[in-house]
Amino acid sequence: MAVNTMKVSAGDAYEVLKAGWEAQRSGAMQVSYMLHGRPGVGKTQVVAQLADAIGARLFDLRLTTIEPQDLRGLPYYDHDAQKTIWYRPEDLPDDIDAPSILFLDELTAASPYLQPTVYGLLQERRVGRHRLPDSVFVVAAGNTVEDGAIAYEMNTALSDRLIHLHVQAVASDWLDNYAVPRGLHPAVIAFIKTRADLLETTERALDQGHMIASTPRSWERVSQIMQAVPDRRVRNVLIAGTVGDAAAADFALIADDIAATVQVTEMLEADRKDRIALYPATMHGLNALIYGLIGILDRRNAEDAIDIMADIRQLSRLREDPEFKRMPLGELCTYGFEGLIRRGLELGIGEAFLATPAYRAYADERKAAGLD
Incomplete structure (x- = not known):
């Protein structure tokens, strides 16, 4: 499935994400972003550069290396309350004051079993009972099938939760x-x-x-x-x-x-x-x-x-x-x-x-x- 959006340079992608962060910080807009592009064009570097520029802590999750429970956490039993309670994973930011970037890398190569768990982070900014603070900026990235990389087609339920940027290499x-x-x-x-x-x-x-x-x-x-x-x-x-x-x-x-x-x-x-x-x-x-x-x-x-x-x-x-x-x-x-x-x-x-x-x-x- 083709990525039918404008192609932008890595520098332009950085400017767009920075503007998105400023809009989120002002309370005007809170959305998640997806960087598409061939391997090695600079998607990860763009996110790292943004984190440096805004003084944010970067939570870099490689989705090909984790299981659904790594995002949702693990349950334990509260016998007094007679409830199952979930331990939140440490890889998700929870500081309500300091800016953070949650970077969900290799999204399109992640197991289809993991993608439903990611939906909540991208759309509702939560997984289970854990909600991301407003100080967290969410960006995902991945390759496409046409790039020759290991990738799954992104379904419409996932695609609709994102603003898509197609990053390409521009020499200048x-x-x-x-x-x-x-x-x-x-x-x-x-x-x-x-x-x-x-x-x-x-x-x-x-x-x-x-x-x-x-x-x-x-x-x-x-x-x-x-x-x-x-x-x-x-x-x-x-x-x-x-x-x-x-x-x-x-x-x-x-x-x-x-x-x-x-x-x-x-x-x-x-x-x-x-x-x-x-x-x-x-x-x-x-x-x-x-x-x-x-x-x-x-x-x-x-x-x-x-x-x-x-x-x-x-x-x-x-x-x-x-x-x-x-x-x-x-x-x-x-x-x-x-x-x-x-x-x-x-x-x-x-x-x-x-x-x-x-x-x-x-x-x-x-x-x-x-x-x-």
């Missing part, structure tokens, strides 16, 4: 809102920047009968491999086992080029005359340099990082390499400064930009051209 959203803020390896970020088609290949892999697909989650694992495994041969085997041999081969070419040409630390330590010769003469290299500068930015190196970023727009004049004349250097510089400024504000060093002659010259140049 993943780069700006996840990969860069999380400090993923510059080679991974630069590669996806130019090969957005390889961020998520589940449908292609299913059509070709391949077991391994690339997903946002698997590219995060590639970043971990790049940072943890220095041996190139071993690293390439691990990456092929993570995103598939074809994507790994394409990535290896770019990663090798970046490793040979991108020298962020050396550029920060060099004077401007020597620094100009260190700029990589490829788009992949310049993208990796930009993300490397964003990742390494701090108060001590801010002025040098700003100088290096500002000179990108002038490389066709400062260097004789013909490659620079064919590159969109102005757009690269603008994109780089946007990321660098965003990171600077997060670090509380935004004032460093206004105090730097290179940034003021860049800003004046854009203003004169009517771009700001």
Whole structure:
């Protein structure tokens, strides 16, 4: 059964859930949400990001690993009252003051015997006699049968209890809102920047009968491999086992080029005359340099990082390499400064930009051209 709703990026899903939380906190609306999407597109990360943002305790229930009694609890006998009373399970939030998120993950893969127990949590916000406090925000997630994952069709009784969001991988959203803020390896970020088609290949892999697909989650694992495994041969085997041999081969070419040409630390330590010769003469290299500068930015190196970023727009004049004349250097510089400024504000060093002659010259140049 198709999920007939709008497809949204992980970043948009986060904004929708955050708005839903604000509406619930104000008393205007209290509903449950369902995140559909292929494995690895970022559904779990969206919920974890929301919990961090609102200061909520996250109760993450993997429904494939529990039985109905794990939600309802266990009975004991009150002989005085001559009643059976239920112990509430500890996995359900009961704090009436502190915000909590109840995340019912892998809902569509859960046993059909469990789903009726989940209905009460999603619609009535209760199971047995236990009611969820108003401070609890309820989100479920799961894959569909079409995703090649283990999944049951969601019946209409369950579907009607939810607001549905269909999450898909969008390269620009993943780069700006996840990969860069999380400090993923510059080679991974630069590669996806130019090969957005390889961020998520589940449908292609299913059509070709391949077991391994690339997903946002698997590219995060590639970043971990790049940072943890220095041996190139071993690293390439691990990456092929993570995103598939074809994507790994394409990535290896770019990663090798970046490793040979991108020298962020050396550029920060060099004077401007020597620094100009260190700029990589490829788009992949310049993208990796930009993300490397964003990742390494701090108060001590801010002025040098700003100088290096500002000179990108002038490389066709400062260097004789013909490659620079064919590159969109102005757009690269603008994109780089946007990321660098965003990171600077997060670090509380935004004032460093206004105090730097290179940034003021860049800003004046854009203003004169009517771009700001």
